[in-house]
Ligand code: FES
């Protein structure tokens with residue numbers, strides 16, 4: 001198949017990349033652009049580890065054709081914080097021991113960010129609801145929910 | 159209980175790898191990419207049991223982008239078993255099947271190609287000629303005389319020192335069961351389950367200019383994997399450089415040495431870096447599971463709640479091959495009587511082979527299953543004789559200095575203390591005589607003394 | 609047609625480590641010129657936090673600040689043998705090997721310090737990187753100075769080797785007599801459930817547990833294992849199977865679409881207390897905790913279901929279908 005070029009805004013920067021027409025956004029992010037924070041737990045839409053934001057909406061990047069990202073705004077975990085300047089959610093996940101093996105963490109944090117961007121004051125049940133598509137086999141979720149609640153509280157206080 | 163205060167030990171310092179995890183900077187094996195890296199896909203058995211008459215790889219080999227196909231004849235030492243390192247015999251599993259297939263999904267040959275998509279497409283072009291045989295799936299059938307022997311040694315169980323099961327014999331069960339006021343039986347079984355780490359198996363191998371191989375692996379046991387891989391490759395271990403130590407969840411599922419040998423062979427054969435990562439479907443259906451287990455308990459219990467005799471028969475479904483199961487059954491055997499002082503114990507534990515994906519280690523392996531049965535059985539006893547659930551456990555709980563059926567003296571016992579603490583946690587008031595019990599005191603333990 | 613509440617308990621032990629064939633792990637420690645200590649291990653962190661707890665143990669045993677300890681794991685070219693991370697063995701085995709290596713390195717360090725300070729090594733105290741003479745705290749130096757002196761003035765190495773080996777135990781094929789483990793941790797879990805007798809659905813309301821773990825190196829991470837295990841145990845009891853019609857192969861699962869594990873919506877109330885009765889052979893008394901936490905919830909939940917509706921469903925997973933069948937059987941028996 002002929003490769004095609006897609007152009008999107010990735011973490012704030014306009015990015016053009018040559019792709020195979022049927023490649024997923026996840027493959028393009030991880031294997032063409034080498035942004036490895038987005039994880040690949042299943043490729044079936046079942047785990048949430050590949051969650052990124054497309055125009056602010058949480059999207060399973062393994063199920064989205066990269067071709068459809070043309071002209072869209074994509075945010076990955078790399079785009080929201082760095083070790084030196086962590087996003088409040090990243091800092092809270094760290095403080096609360098919410099990442100054990102860490103494999104689900106990028107997707108969890110992106111799903112949480114999508115929620116808080118829309119609803120800055122969710123209660124615990126709403127947070128759990130927003131994370132229902134993101135599996136974690138290690139933590140039992142409690143520390144993850146605690147971490148997100150911490151950020152909600154911080155935002156209320158600020 | 160006062161524990162000596164220490165300095166940094168005992169403090170909840172933050173995880174060393176935590177910032178890497180939450181910022182996506184931690185490098186897992188699937189995050190390793192090399193220039194010129196090839197991709198591997200496995201051709202697997204479409205049936206549960208059969209005889210291989212032919213494997214035709216010609217079309218796959220001719221497919222544009224395919225670099226090589228790895229078959230059994232490329233594997234220097236094709237028959238292996240990982241616990242050979244601790245003396246488990248015989249080698250019962252082929253790295254790549256060539257004579258027969260023993261489970262649905264068993265690896266037959268590997269396609270190595272320029273992209274993962276090409277490898278996957280070419281895998282579909284391999285023609286398999288396999289004569290299908292009826293699979294042996296039920297453990298009771300597998301150990302019955304009517305079952306065909308699926309293992310080369312002529313039956314369907316692991317042989318422990320000449321026996322088809324592990325034995326535990328302590329005291330005199332037959333005599334004691336006659337003296338019991340109640341005989342209480344129970345059946346317990348568990349279906350195979352999956353470790354389901356969010357990170358699937360993955361291995362990347364890079365051939366180095368000096369002839370060594372750099373092996374990026376998410377194994378839970380680097381040296382164990384290195385030594386087993388070296389045996390399969392028939393190279394000295396020092397030719398392998400294992401890099402790992404960061405795993406996206408293991409739970410016992412990543413100690414099978416299942417990706418490294420084939421990926422190494424592919425890299426040696428092509429002289430190029432190779433990546434093999436498993437799909438979720440492979441992780442679910444082809445990686446080993448926790449074993450299915452069936453246990454039957456027969457307990458002799460006195461009116462006062464003392465358990466004086468316990469007999470257990472347990473079948474553990476190892477699937478098609480050993481993997482870690484022969485050891486797991488042994489650990490299972492040692493734990494089937496439970497953490498209770500029972501003077502007469504009889505255990506027969508079988509490691510049974512069937513035509514399903516192999517089972518192997520998983521979190522709690524051998525013990526989880528025993529614990530499940532023991533604790534349901536304790537409840538059943540309590541309900542049957544009309545005793546309180548807490549009391550039945552407290553009077554039978556093993557005490558320090560008593561003898562376990564494996565003939566190891568109990569030390570570090572705190573079962574009683576955790577029972578008391580749990581009661582307190584939920585606000586349940588234990589009667590004074592139960593509250594007064596301790597693991598260092600035989601009082602209340604039905605008078606059996608160590 | 610009602611929801612029934614039930615409570616069940618389970619008390620369990622869990623063996624630390626294995627013995628088959630012998631169970632060793634090694635560690636090497638060396639001191640850098642400016643007093644950093646590198647701990648070389650070929651061990652694996654599965655997410656339980658080994659890299660962190662080992663740094664804590666090494667800092668404690670060496671007597672140096674936590675931040676001056678580097679833990680290098682996961683490379684067979686740079687570190688000696690480790691059996692691997694399984695059987696609740698890692699913190700116990702690796703921790704013991706690290707303490708042994710730390711003791712040797714600490715002794716080498718104090719020997720150089722003694723020479724530098726003109727004192728007897730046994731009179732020196734090393735705490736948090738500071739070294740002083742017992743009873744004379746004004747006579748002091750620190751690891752930085754001593755490490756520099758060792759490298760550039762005395763030509764001495766400051767390093768340590770450690771190994772922990774659980775000896776192979778023979779097993780008597782007639783009686784099963786053996787020494788299967790190093791120590792035993794214990795736990796009791798109380799499960800509270802609600803069972804719907806119309807749908808067979810089971811809701812775990814609460815898991816309250818007491819764990820005895822010898823010694824906690826890092827309490828938050830122990831708690832992490834407890835919550836993790838509670839949820840995995842609940843899931844094992846109620847949700848998971850690769851072969852829904854085991855032993856038949858039908859409906860063999862292949863994705864998280866049919867292989868159901870809990871999500872953030874399925875979490876019961878989880879409470880725990882941790883007791884510490886140090887073991888005789890663990891590092892600072894540690895016992896293995898990672899696997900045990902997933903065990904006690906399973907029978908506690910099954911017992912709670914019995915308490916709620918009076919049927920034994922002892923074939924895992926306990927699905928609504930199995931509960932309904934058992935209830936039906938029971939009602940046939942009583943009629
Ligand atoms: S990788 Fe996309 S949902 Fe699992």
Ligand code: FES
Nearest residue numbers: 100101104136138
């Ligand atoms: S931390 Fe391992 S999967 Fe969530």
